[in-house]
Amino acid sequence: MTDSDSETGTDSSSDSGTDSTATTAAPTAPRAPPSAIQRTVSALPAPCRGPPRQRQPPPSAPTRRVTPPVESAALVAWRRASNDPEATCTLCGGGPEDPFHVLSECTHPAVAAVRSCVTSPLALARKIVWICEVALAASSTPGESPGQQAASKAAAAQLVSGLVAVFGVTSDGTLVEGASPPDWASAEMRTVLFRFLAVLPFPASAAAPGHGVVRLLGTVFDRVTAKAHKLRPVANAWVGFAGAAVTSIFHAWNAAFDALRLERGG
Numbered sequence: 001m002t003d004s005d006s007e008t009g010t011d012s013s014s015d016s017g018t019d020s021t022a023t024t025a026a027p028t029a030p031r032a033p034p035s036a037i038q039r040t041v042s043a044l045p046a047p048c049r050g051p052p053r054q055r056q057p058p059p060s061a062p063t064r065r066v067t068p069p070v071e072s073a074a075l076v077a078w079r080r081a082s083n084d085p086e087a088t089c090t091l092c093g094g095g096p097e098d099p100f101h102v103l104s105e106c107t108h109p110a111v112a113a114v115r116s117c118v119t120s121p122l123a124l125a126r127k128i129v130w131i132c133e134v135a136l137a138a139s140s141t142p143g144e145s146p147g148q149q150a151a152s153k154a155a156a157a158q159l160v161s162g163l164v165a166v167f168g169v170t171s172d173g174t175l176v177e178g179a180s181p182p183d184w185a186s187a188e189m190r191t192v193l194f195r196f197l198a199v200l201p202f203p204a205s206a207a208a209p210g211h212g213v214v215r216l217l218g219t220v221f222d223r224v225t226a227k228a229h230k231l232r233p234v235a236n237a238w239v240g241f242a243g244a245a246v247t248s249i250f251h252a253w254n255a256a257f258d259a260l261r262l263e264r265g266g
């Protein structure tokens, strides 16, 4: 609509100019009508057809001081622990200085103390039971008959009962009377600890011979089939807990490392 109006106005002004010139100039061959491009250029406002204007340099942007990102002590320790796979733990010398060792094995008293808080029944064990229970509750298999759904619920409840018996605590934090907590220093529970702190679900087939807890947890993960949005509360709780736990353990390891370095003269 606008283009059409513009072209019409250009035509009329151009025609009138041609007529006034024709009355004073010598007769010449009739000129071809202006092309669409010529008409468009003619219709442009005068400033656009003049000589190019000098551009003013843009105002200089205010200088900003860029501060380097502050790395957390845990991240520094993690990077240091990951850089040299051959190094043994500076603090205890009991294993490779890697994330698995720091999180689940290191026997330095400061690190072990923080880890014992993380693995207390009302912290990690309760969280594991909760994660499994909620994930199983969110799980569903399309097309199941009412009978199959009831069987699935019963199987899920049996798995949760098994977890409560193993970890000695329910998802709401009720301690099971007479239950003995798992030995988090055993090879099997170190594996469970690392995988939960690293937010790594695993299948039942990942269990080594004799690792019944790994097999039980893997069976739970194998049964979970749910849409992603239904597992979001589980993911949020799991990542939040694991992130805080990893940070606290690495912070303890890093602080002990720095203290040892100062003691040795830097």
Ligand SMILES: [Zn+2]
Pocket (backbone or CB within 6 Å): 089, 090, 091, 092, 093, 094, 095, 101, 102, 105, 106, 107, 108
């Ligand atoms: Zn160590």
